[in-house]
Amino acid sequence: MARTHHPSSDTSRLAVETRRLTRVYKTRRELTTALQDVDLEVGEGELFGVLGPNGAGKTTLIKILVTLLLPTSGQAFVDGLDVVTDYKRLRSRIGMVSGGEQAGYGILKVREQLWMFSQFYGMDSTAARKRIDELLERLGLSDAANKQITGLSSGMRQKMNLVRGLMTDPRVLFLDEPTVALDVSAARDVRSEVRRWMREDPTRTVILTTHYMQEADELCDRVAIVNRGRIVAEGTPRALKQSVDDDVIVDLQLDPGTPVLDRLRAIEGVGAASVREEDGVDRFSLMLADDGVLPRVMTTVEGAGRHVSGLVRRQPTLEDAFVKLVGRSMTEEEA
Amino acid sequence: MGVAITRQWTGYAAAVRLGWAVSSNWTRPILFIVYSVLRPVSMALILAVMYTVITGNAAATRPYLAFLIVGTAFWSFIQEGVSEFATGILEDRGRYHILKYSYMAPLGFPIFLIGRATSKLASAAASVVIVLLVGTLALHLDISPLRVDYPLLVAACLLAFVSVIAFAITLSMVLLAGRDLHGYGEIMAQFLYLFSGAIFPISVLPGPIAWLASLSPLPYWLELCRRAIMHGQAYLMFPNLSDGEVFLRLVAATAGTLLLGYVLYRMADRRARRLGYIDMEANW
Numbered sequence: 001m002a003r004t005h006h007p008s009s010d011t012s013r014l015a016v017e018t019r020r021l022t023r024v025y026k027t028r029r030e031l032t033t034a035l036q037d038v039d040l041e042v043g044e045g046e047l048f049g050v051l052g053p054n055g056a057g058k059t060t061l062i063k064i065l066v067t068l069l070l071p072t073s074g075q076a077f078v079d080g081l082d083v084v085t086d087y088k089r090l091r092s093r094i095g096m097v098s099g100g101e102q103a104g105y106g107i108l109k110v111r112e113q114l115w116m117f118s119q120f121y122g123m124d125s126t127a128a129r130k131r132i133d134e135l136l137e138r139l140g141l142s143d144a145a146n147k148q149i150t151g152l153s154s155g156m157r158q159k160m161n162l163v164r165g166l167m168t169d170p171r172v173l174f175l176d177e178p179t180v181a182l183d184v185s186a187a188r189d190v191r192s193e194v195r196r197w198m199r200e201d202p203t204r205t206v207i208l209t210t211h212y213m214q215e216a217d218e219l220c221d222r223v224a225i226v227n228r229g230r231i232v233a234e235g236t237p238r239a240l241k242q243s244v245d246d247d248v249i250v251d252l253q254l255d256p257g258t259p260v261l262d263r264l265r266a267i268e269g270v271g272a273a274s275v276r277e278e279d280g281v282d283r284f285s286l287m288l289a290d291d292g293v294l295p296r297v298m299t300t301v302e303g304a305g306r307h308v309s310g311l312v313r314r315q316p317t318l319e320d321a322f323v324k325l326v327g328r329s330m331t332e333e334e335a
Numbered sequence: 336m337g338v339a340i341t342r343q344w345t346g347y348a349a350a351v352r353l354g355w356a357v358s359s360n361w362t363r364p365i366l367f368i369v370y371s372v373l374r375p376v377s378m379a380l381i382l383a384v385m386y387t388v389i390t391g392n393a394a395a396t397r398p399y400l401a402f403l404i405v406g407t408a409f410w411s412f413i414q415e416g417v418s419e420f421a422t423g424i425l426e427d428r429g430r431y432h433i434l435k436y437s438y439m440a441p442l443g444f445p446i447f448l449i450g451r452a453t454s455k456l457a458s459a460a461a462s463v464v465i466v467l468l469v470g471t472l473a474l475h476l477d478i479s480p481l482r483v484d485y486p487l488l489v490a491a492c493l494l495a496f497v498s499v500i501a502f503a504i505t506l507s508m509v510l511l512a513g514r515d516l517h518g519y520g521e522i523m524a525q526f527l528y529l530f531s532g533a534i535f536p537i538s539v540l541p542g543p544i545a546w547l548a549s550l551s552p553l554p555y556w557l558e559l560c561r562r563a564i565m566h567g568q569a570y571l572m573f574p575n576l577s578d579g580e581v582f583l584r585l586v587a588a589t590a591g592t593l594l595l596g597y598v599l600y601r602m603a604d605r606r607a608r609r610l611g612y613i614d615m616e617a618n619w
């Protein structure tokens with residue numbers, strides 16, 4: 001897919017900057033380090049993706065940047081303002097939308113609630129109404145504008161919340177998993193609207209979290225991969241994929257049988273291995289140092305009594321870069 | 336500056352509409368009658384009946400009956416107002432999942448909170464009038480709208496209004512900074528009830544508590560309401576103080592409430608952000 005948006009050439013202006021940003025949650029039983037020494041620089045005009053598995057610390061990062069949560073240590077600046085000390089001035093310049101939640105006063109109508117929020121942002125009332133209608137239309141929600149929010153499907157609600165984030169024209173917009181739980185076409189609508197919104201004004205910046213590899217790959221100018229509170233890699237999707245260019249990536253499909261993942265990982269020359277079950281077969285993704293490793297893989301598989309139903313060599317994806325960096329796939333639970 | 340104030344005003348007006356639509360009961364007459372009429376009226380009448388049974392309605396005790404009715408009438412304003420702030424904020428967080436967005440908005444959060452509670456405050460004010468009306472008719476209290484000292488009443492109510500709002504805003508933030516504090520808003524209102532001189536003079540409280548109660552603006556406010564409405568026919572808590580002296584104390588106590596409220600609000604706000612409670616969802 002063609003990337004429709006490019007980072008502004010003026011990299012001196014940073015939309016987001018963090019310095020050794022750390023956040024520790026304290027609960028009665030334990031301490032959880034959700035972010036550890038995160039250093040991040042996002043230029044004005046970038047569409048920046050934060051990619052990571054469940055519990056990586058994505059939401060925590062967003063919450064700190066939008067002034068809802070204080071960091072334990074380190075610093076963060078958004079549009080040049082310190083999120084801890086200058087949070088009041090910052091609030092008119094940012095917006096946030098969380099995907100996986102059903103925010104809204106059920107009793108209000110869609111347009112009514114959006115208008116109320118526009119007033120909390122000090123927008124001119126008439127201009128706000130116009131803007132709301134325009135955005136509702138673009139997201140295919142015109143028919144729902146006068147419906148009560150209770151009557152919306154969860155996907156429609158999510159789109160309505162995106163309108164809330166877009167309508168106030170924030171300098172930096174934070175989207176926490178904006179397409180989670182959306183069907184394919186709704187997710188496409190959301191992605192294209194975000195891109196279009198950025199094109200309207202090339203100094204607008206979007207920080208988006210996701211755990212969909214493909215979304216990050218297609219949509220983002222630059223991506224940071226986070227795992228367990230740390231940034232493990234950062235760069236354009238293309239550069240991240242190039243980091244696995246030297247490896248041979250094969251997809252291996254096996255009929256059900258005894259588990260072999262650990263045995264495969266133990267083979268010399270296997271850089272990383274992951275598996276997911278699909279339609280009753282196990283699909284392994286293997287990263288091999290070179291072609292010479294493949295025979296050893298086949299011997300191991302046959303030794304375990306597993307039947308190979310498919311084998312292809314393919315181009316690297318972001319997922320492969322992730323697996324190589326983190327040592328496991330995005331969906332795989334940590335040991 | 337002018338623009339900024341206009342924006343705050345339109346933001347406030349939108350929050351009023353929000354509160355009206357989401358939690359006001361004006362639009363549902365049955366609810367309005369139950370909460371704003373029946374509840375405060377029956378509260379006042381129960382007290383009156385208990386009181387009459389105990390004292391046998393002796394003529395000498397009539398001033399105390401007037402004390403009681405005026406106290407409970409104005410009290411219902413606090414009861415409704417304070418608990419509306421507290422319920423509103425916790426509902427927005429736990430039930431509608433939308434508090435974080437209002438909190439993040441450039442409109443000052445306290446202004447949002449006041450707007451959100453305004454229609455409830457208005458219905459609470461209506462119930463004050465209703466209780467006084469019913470009290471006058473049912474208990475033959477000698478209240479005449481023509482003889483009310485309106486300047487005193489309005490000035491006292493304005494100051495009390497400022498204190499109650501400040502208290503309610505701070506209480507909301509304190510509740511937000513706590514984990515699971517549903518229902519505490521109502522409890523706090525009940526707690527204040529005892530210390531406000533609404534149903535008995537604060538001098539009957541044990542020494543240190545009476546002293547604490549005397550720092551609150553509420554007893555002075557209620558005293559001034561009784562003086563303004565009953566012109567000497569209600570029992571007085573501070574018979575040795577002139578109207579002006581009571582008023583001065585109300586001013587001082589209001590200033591103290593504002594200052595303390597501000598400090599506590601800042602602390603609670605910081606705590607809520609430190610613990611990540613602004614968008615905590617586990618408590619509904």
Ligand SMILES: Nc1ncnc2c1ncn2[C@@H]1O[C@H](COP(=O)(O)OP(=O)(O)OP(=O)(O)O)[C@@H](O)[C@H]1O
Nearest residue numbers: 025027032034053054055056057058059060061611
């Ligand atoms: N309020 C909290 N109290 C204690 N621990 C928390 C709290 N919020 C998050 N955590 C922990 O911090 C870590 C990071 O959580 P966070 O929600 O930031 O991850 P995430 O990347 O957004 O995950 P997901 O993809 O599931 O949304 C997790 O281990 C989580 O359990």
Ligand SMILES: [Mg+2]
Nearest residue numbers: 058059060176
């Ligand atoms: Mg998250």
